Amino acid sequence: MSTRRGVAGRSAAAAGERVLTAVVPVWLDRADHEAAHRGCHASALLWNRCVAWLREEWRAGRRPGREDVRRFVTALPAAERPVHAHTAQAVAYDLWDAVETARARRAGGATGVRLPWREKAYRPLVFTRNFGWRTGPAGGLSLSLGRGRRRITVPLPVFTDREGVVVDPGRWGEITLCWDGDARMWALHVSYRSSVGTAPDSPAGRGEERVVTVAVDEGVINPLTLVHRAPDGVHEVTVINGRSGRSIKRGRNKAVGRLSSMMSRCRNGSRRHRRLAAAKRKTRSRAKARLRDFNHQVTAKAAEVVRAAHDRHQGAAPDGVTVVVRVVVGDVRGIEQRTARRRRVHRSTRQQLSQWDRGTHEHQLAYKTGLEVEHISEAYTSQSCPRCGRRRKVRGRWYACGECGLRLHRDAVGGVNILTLADNDGTLVPVGPSLAVRVTYLRAQPGWGPLQRALHSRHQRARGRAGAGRRGSP
Known part of the structure; x- marks a missing residue:
């Protein structure tokens, strides 16, 4: 701006x-x-x-x-x-x-x-x-x-x-x-x-204030995972799924790669070359429009979570106490740089990192909530157990602690630890046995999963065999 x-x-x-x-x-x-x-x-x-x-x-x-x-x-x-x-x-x-x-x-x-x-x-x-x-x-x-x-x-x-x-x-x-x-x-x-409602930040000149911290763990698979402590002490975790965005990018990359390969076998300026170039522009344009809508859906749902956290705490606060919200994001800026030179990850992962919309999500979240996004180091937040502090490497999407038996979604573990870092001035302090987590999963865009589609097609085939016809048919 x-x-x-x-x-x-x-x-x-x-x-x-x-x-x-x-x-x-x-x-x-x-x-x-x-x-x-x-x-x-x-x-x-x-x-x-x-x-x-x-x-x-x-x-x-x-x-x-x-x-x-x-x-x-x-x-x-x-x-x-x-x-x-x-x-x-x-x-x-x-x-x-x-x-x-x-x-x-x-x-x-x-x-x-x-x-x-x-x-x-x-x-x-x-x-x-x-x-x-x-x-x-x-x-x-x-x-x-x-x-x-x-x-x-x-x-x-x-x-x-x-x-x-x-x-x-x-x-x-x-x-x-x-x-x-x-x-x-x-x-x-x-x-x-x-006139758009925003979650208020720290105002000046007011009475007693209570600060509510919303921690955000960013990822490639799940773009935003938001964590805050509810008024009853439970850690509320909201995981926003981003597989539809990955699907859009993968479809675009495959189509553009196929068209580029075909263009390499054509003479520059020929009719076929021009048609393939137009097809490639059209593919990129469609993907850009779909990704733009996807990113807005992700950040709109995240902004709703931030506003809901503020409203819940404000409703539970005593009279005369103003609740203000603080948004803290795990700092992953620059992770996509120099990956090709360092050869730290596979080339497919490097492509995902280079096409990561992390900055767009942060900018839109700050804009839609009216809050300043703070960054904090997220080192070892996905490897440390938020209950006992034990550190271990994680493979897969679930974190299982062999010390205290905690089993939790990997992104939820990272979000809870980022919240702990933000509340303790950058020090990772285990929550202890009293840790209680409530996880909610949201789709960025309305749609069906593979199981839902399979069950729906099975239901339609059963209706057809019974002579009822498909939905909407007489």
Whole structure:
């Protein structure tokens, strides 16, 4: 999220609102399509010019700031920035956001982080409210490319919020016109205000507070495992299954690999080569849309668990006590890096790690709950028994302790130990014989398991043999 949108997001949060984004596909005629492509190329050239100027300033020993970058862009002649003035400012602000993000990562101890340096050939167009975009009297949406240039006109987007209510243009903010290279289509990313319940974090200036910690163990098979201590002292564990996401990725990888193999036997530019390239783009586009929905389903269920934990503790708290929530995630950042060089795991596992959506899940969970995600080292959390502290290697999905007899799901063991680390300042302290765990399994997306499908087909065959016909047939 850029600085200009971040300020709006903070003011909306202060008013009990959130800033969300809706993605609406649009169709452009040939003239608008070409104008939008020229604008995206011009926006990329502005980015490249700003990066070159900023690095030249650094080499000269000067320390320009955010507004200095904006003034440099706006001072360019109109012929050298053939986009709307606010679109050019958005380029400057996004560049400075990238600089601040890189500096924050360096300050946090991340290695190999570089300040913006790579040149771009294409960049989305940003249109601000009342200046970059306006609604027409006939119900259309006009996107301005600058004074003296032809506007891009599209039908007014119609979409609903999470409560199923149509979002009026009066609630819209910035609009971004993006090109999807895989789907070969344009889409409008419309930001809007929405009243969405969030779990409160630590507020200032209130009375007595009670902090509830929600620990999150991330994984490839089960994306998120959330653990918190219920008011009755039982460890509530929620395991969100992610096998449907793995299935989507595996199907995409196999299809793309097969198409790439077929393309390698074709002459570049031939009709068959072009058709196979189009098929590969279509495969990636479909998988990306399905994974986007899957990730939102995962994080939406996780956000519901966080809010439910807050509501349960708030209902059990005495009068005058405010319950605040803290989200702590086991730190696995960077685990996917340099695996090919180290040869620590099999190549199929390396592929799964490189395609892991861990960062997306953390970002969306923080956004949907309104809480800051903290990281804590999760070393040996899946190998240590949360009851007696004995450490052993685990094979399979279940942890069985030979010392105290505890048998528990492997991800639940990791989540309980992460919760213990968060509550004891990074020290792994066994809970003891009083450990009580209640595990709940959730599917990220509604669907049937293999056993359910088998039983359903058997039931349908039995109905057919009995002459009852299939479901829905007369």
